[in-house]
Amino acid sequence: MDPKTSSWFAEQHKKALDLWFTEQQTKNMKISLRVKQILHREMTPFQSLAVLDTEQFGPMLTLDNIIQTTVRDEFVYHEMITHVPLNTHAAPKKVLVIGGGDGGAVREIIKHQSIEKAVHCEIDGAVIEASRRFLPEISCALDDPRVEIVVADGIKHVQENKDTYDVIMVDSPDPIGPAVGLFSAEFYKDIFASLKEDGIFVAQTESPFFNRELIPDLVQSIGGIFPVTRLYLAVVPTYPGGLWSFTMGSKKYDPLQVDIAGIPPLDTRYYSPEIHRTCFVLPPFVKELLGSPK
C-alpha cells in the first residue's frame, strides 16, 4: 500500500486506536471485546462502572471490570430469570427484583398482565442512572407506572418486608463486594419470610463449569429452606463459559408441573413454553455436580 494515501493513514489511525476491554473471567481465562467507544466511566460509592460500546455485543455495562450485560445477549438472561418463575406461579401480582440495576428484568416482568407492582431494589443508584442514559433498550420499562424503584440494600429490604411478594428474583453480580450477602443461607431464609405462602424465588447461580463448589452449596442451602428446589440452565455468551445456571426455590408450585400449553404468548426471543420445560433438563455433568443420579 502507498504510505501516502489517505486510506493508509486511516488504517494506521485505526490500528493506533485499537481499543479492547478484557475481563479476567477465571485465573486462567480472559474474554476480550473490541471497543468502539467508551460511553461512560465513573467510580460510584460501591463500584467502578463503565458503559462501553463494543463491536461484537453493542453497548455493554461493566462493574468492577466484570461484564454485567450487553445489548445483544441480555435477552437470554433477563427472559430466563423472569418468565420461568412468573409462569410457574399461578397469578403473580407483586414481585421484587434485587439488584438488576440495568432494568432488564423489570422490562420482562411487566410483559405479564397479572403484574400489579414490580419493586426494583438496587443498592447503587448510579447503575440505574447510567442504564437509563446509555442502555435505553434494556432500561426502557423503568418508568412504567407499575414499577417502584427503591435504592437500598436488598438484604435489608427483604428483612423489612415480610409476607409481601409473590415472586422474588435475585439479579445479582458475582458473589464479591456488596453482593456477597446475596449468596448466603441467611438471606435465603429472609427471602422465604418475605414471600407469600405460595411464593417463588429465583437467583442467578453462576457457571456450572467454573463454580463447581459454589453451585452445590447454594442448591443445598436453598433446598434446606424451600420445599421445591430446581436448577435450570441458559446460554449467555458473554458470561464465563457461556452456560449459566439459575436456581429456583418455591413454597408450593413446581415448574415441572406447569401445563406449558396454557402459557400465554409473550414477546420473547429465548424463552418459550418448550424452553420452560427443557431448561430443567440437565446434562449429566451438572446432575453429578448436584449429587443427583445421572
Ligand code: SAM
Ligand atoms: N445480570 C448480571 C450478572 O449476572 O452479571 C447482574 C447485573 S445487575 C447490574 C447486578 C446489580 O446488583 C448491580 O447493579 C449491583 O449494584 C446490584 N447489587 C449488588 N449487591 C446488592 C445488594 N446487596 N442489594 C441490591 N442490589 C445489589
